[in-house]
Every structure is written in C-alpha cells, then in structure tokens.
Amino acid sequence: MRSATESIKMSYPEGFSMGTITSFKKNYKYLLPAIPMLLFLIIFFVYPSVIMVKYSFNKSLLYGEIENTFTFENYINFFTDPFYLKVVWRSFVLGFWVTAITIPFGYVLAYAMWTSKGLKRKLLYFCILLPLFTNLVIRLYGWRILLSPMGPINGILKNLGFTDSGFSMIYTKPAVVIGLVSECAPYYVLILFSVLTLVNPRYIDAAYDLGAGKIKTFFQIIWPLSLPGVVSGGMLTFIWSFGAFATPTILGKPIHWTPAIHAERQILSIRDWPFGTAIGMSLVVIVLVILFIQSRLTPKVHSQRT
Numbered sequence: 001m002r003s004a005t006e007s008i009k010m011s012y013p014e015g016f017s018m019g020t021i022t023s024f025k026k027n028y029k030y031l032l033p034a035i036p037m038l039l040f041l042i043i044f045f046v047y048p049s050v051i052m053v054k055y056s057f058n059k060s061l062l063y064g065e066i067e068n069t070f071t072f073e074n075y076i077n078f079f080t081d082p083f084y085l086k087v088v089w090r091s092f093v094l095g096f097w098v099t100a101i102t103i104p105f106g107y108v109l110a111y112a113m114w115t116s117k118g119l120k121r122k123l124l125y126f127c128i129l130l131p132l133f134t135n136l137v138i139r140l141y142g143w144r145i146l147l148s149p150m151g152p153i154n155g156i157l158k159n160l161g162f163t164d165s166g167f168s169m170i171y172t173k174p175a176v177v178i179g180l181v182s183e184c185a186p187y188y189v190l191i192l193f194s195v196l197t198l199v200n201p202r203y204i205d206a207a208y209d210l211g212a213g214k215i216k217t218f219f220q221i222i223w224p225l226s227l228p229g230v231v232s233g234g235m236l237t238f239i240w241s242f243g244a245f246a247t248p249t250i251l252g253k254p255i256h257w258t259p260a261i262h263a264e265r266q267i268l269s270i271r272d273w274p275f276g277t278a279i280g281m282s283l284v285v286i287v288l289v290i291l292f293i294q295s296r297l298t299p300k301v302h303s304q305r306t
Contacts, residue, residue, distance in 0.1 A: 203225070
C-alpha cells in the first residue's frame with residue numbers, strides 16, 4: 001500500500017514536483033498583492049479598451065445601432081475629413097503654445113524650489129501642490145470669474161485706463177491656454193524638480209572654481225543636466241493639452257474643442273459609437289507616436305550626463 005507522500009508525488013504531472021511549487025512561491029510571492037489591482041485593470045481598463053477597438057471597426061446604423069461588420073470606414077473618414085484634420089491641427093497648435101509657456105514658467109518655479117532651503121522650499125512646495133487639492137472644474141470656473149467682463153482682471157484694467165469698455169477673455173483661445181497652463185504647471189514643476197535634485201553639486205562647485213559665472217554655469221552645467229526633466233515634463237504637458245476635455249469645454253467654444261470632445265459628442269449626442277471610438281483610438285495612436293519620439297530623444301539627452 002502506497003504512503004500518502006507517494007500518492008501526492010504520483011498525482012503531479014511529469015517534470016512537476018513539490019519543489020516547483022515551493023520555488024514558485026519563493027520567487028513570485030511578491031506579486032500576490034498586485035493581483036487585485038491587475039484584475040481591476042483587466043476588468044475596467046483592458047476589457048473596455050478591447051470593446052472600443054472592436055466598435056471602431058464596426059459600422060453605425062440608424063438610432064445608435066451597430067452593425068457587426070469589419071470596416072476601416074471610420075478611420076478613413078476621420079483622417080480624410082477636412083473638418084477633423086483642422087481639429088487635430090488646432091489641437092497640435094494648442095498643445096504647442098501651452099507647452100511653450102509652461103516650460104519657462106515651470107522651470108523658474110522648479111529652479112526656485114531647488115535653490116531654496118528649509119522653510120522657503122516647503123512654502124514653495126505647498127503653493128505648487130495647493131491647486132491640486134481643489135477639483136479641476138471648480139478651478140476652471142474660478143478662471144471664468146477672473147476672465148469675465150465683470151471680473152477683477154477687467155476691473156484692474158479699467159482702473160489703470162487700459163480699457164473703457166468691458167474686456168472679456170472668456171471663450172477665447174488665450175483663456176483655454178491659461179487654463180491648461182494652470183493645470184499642467186504643477187506636474188511639470190514636480191517632474192523637473194525631481195530631476196534637478198539629481199544634479200551633482202560637485203559639478204557646479206567645479207565650474208565656480210574654474211572661474212565660470214552663474215549664467216555660464218547654468219547654461220553649460222545645470223541646463224544640460226536638467227533636459228531629461230524638460231523633455232519628460234514637456235511631453236506630458238503637450239499630451240495633456242492635446243487631449244484636454246474640461247478646459248476647452250468650459251473656457252473655450254466649439255472652435256477650440258479637441259478631438260476628445262468630438263469623440264464624446266459622437267458617442268453621447270449623435271450616438272455614433274463606431275466613429276466616436278475610432279476618434280478615441282486615433283488619439284491613442286497619436287499619443288503613442290509622441291511617446292515613441294520621446295523615447296528616442298530621451299537617451300540622447302541622458303548621454304550628456306556622462
């Protein structure tokens with residue numbers, strides 16, 4: 001009669017043993033806490049994304065019905081329609097201006113945090129994080145009050161004699177740019193600050209010892225070493241602005257809408273799910289191309305550290 005141990009060994013497949021289970025538990029047990037989050041991502045992110053990809057290749061019928069057929073018609077319509085090509089181009093221009101303003105503005109703040117010490121750094125850090133404690137929609141409606149004809153900005157301009165009549169920036173492109181800069185600047189500053197903290201202070205001391213001034217030290221030492229943060233933060237800002245939803249909706253008008261807003265309108269208002277999801281998937285592809293460009297640029301930037 002076989003013992004219990006022999007019976008267990010006989011139940012394993014060939015090449016499998018109790019040691020295999022022990023080795024698996026020892027090498028991969030740290031992955032067990034990630035299983036709930038992995039399941040959450042699969043159920044609420046991966047699965048809906050697969051459904052969206054499927055819908056984007058289907059055909060839309062009347063009354064929001066979907067014909068389960070494979071076609072590239074939605075993508076062809078999006079990339080050949082002059083209206084949506086203008087939407088994509090205007091979104092690129094919007095992202096460019098937001099990034100161009102955020103980079104120098106955020107660099108000054110990040111540099112001030114990096115060079116400050118003690119209480120001053122903590123206060124700057126708190127001021128940069130403070131807007132993130134407020135809901136985005138509330139902040140945007142705050143900008144609407146500031147930029148409206150009856151707002152404080154217009155009142156100051158009237159008192160200084162710059163304008164006699166009401167001056168409103170609301171529903172204009174500058175208003176959208178201002179709103180997006182206020183959104184992206186805190187994240188850009190935090191990314192750049194984390195990179196500046198990695199700069200070896202010995203390089204700066206060596207530059208001073210060799211007779212370099214503050215300006216020369218900045219452009220020859222600090223600026224090259226901080227470029228990874230500039231590139232990463234700039235890419236984040238551009239992608240954020242290119243796919244913005246709330247800010248163009250609240251501070252702008254339809255001419256300032258991004259492809260993300262048009263995708264939402266196609267799905268919820270027109271009930272054209274295939275075309276709306278095709279717009280969304282096209283945005284994903286564009287963002288992936290931008291990230292690929294960043295991945296090709298970042299190694300060249302990092303090589304300046306050696």
